[in-house]
Amino acid sequence: MEGPRLPPSATFHETDDDKPDDPLPTWHRPTSSLSALPSQDHPPHHWRNHSLNLSPILDTPSRSLPPPDSIPELETYVVQVPRDQIYWTPPPEHAKYVEKLRNNPEKNKKNGCSKRLMWFFIILIAFGFILGAITLILHLVFNPALPVFAVEKLNLKPSSFEVTLRAENPTSNMGVSYVMKPNGVVWLTYKNKRLGRGKFPKMFQAASGSDKVNVNLDGSTKNAVMPPRGSKQAVSLVLKMELKADYEAGPVKKNKEVVVTCDVKVKGLLDAKKVEIVSENCESEFKD
Structure with missing residues (x-):
């Protein structure tokens, strides 16, 4: 009569007893990046002789090892940072x-x-x-140009002189107004002797304008040593004027002082009512 049969696990461990010195099966981690797993110690020899006493090993959660297939393999990724992006930390x-x-x-x-x-x-x-x-x-x-004057006529009257001048404004983009200075006077002299004095009338000239102006001078030739009547000798006279010239072009305004000196040579100053002008030359300059 046969004895009672042992469970399959018992038979399995009885077979294991035939090779007590064989090590337990081991497995390897897929990569070196995993942290070290807890080492497994060999169970005591008396546990191996009784297959029913394997429950302590299986019940211990710290010593239970997952099957090799349950651990996924880790992949390696290469991240490239653009070279033109520089990350730095400010110094302390x-x-x-x-x-x-x-x-x-x-x-x-x-x-x-x-x-x-x-x-x-x-x-x-x-x-x-x-x-x-x-x-x-x-x-x-807007740069004002010097005005140009010329003596056209000179008439002698009993107690005055009448001088006709032509005035030209060569400034092409600015009009000009001529007025006398507060204490200004127009002088007519002969050999530094005063013959007459008067005022220059107020006058406006447009840009590039040309106009005639009459200047009346009070005086006579009595106080001057003149050539005798009937003499054909030319007489040199000097006409001098000091004027204020106000140039204007819209909002642009410039004020100048002009000194005009005219050298005039005439004949028949004492004999005829109309004096003949032999030569004349007028020069103008801005006074600073």
């Missing part, structure tokens, strides 16, 4: 500098005031540069 000296500024509010206030003053001077210099450029352009574009 910057933090000290910022902390120093925080601890010195008065110094920060002074620095702010100095920056505002600097910007104020920069704006002022720029404004002056622009203003100077505009002034230079206006000076070059």
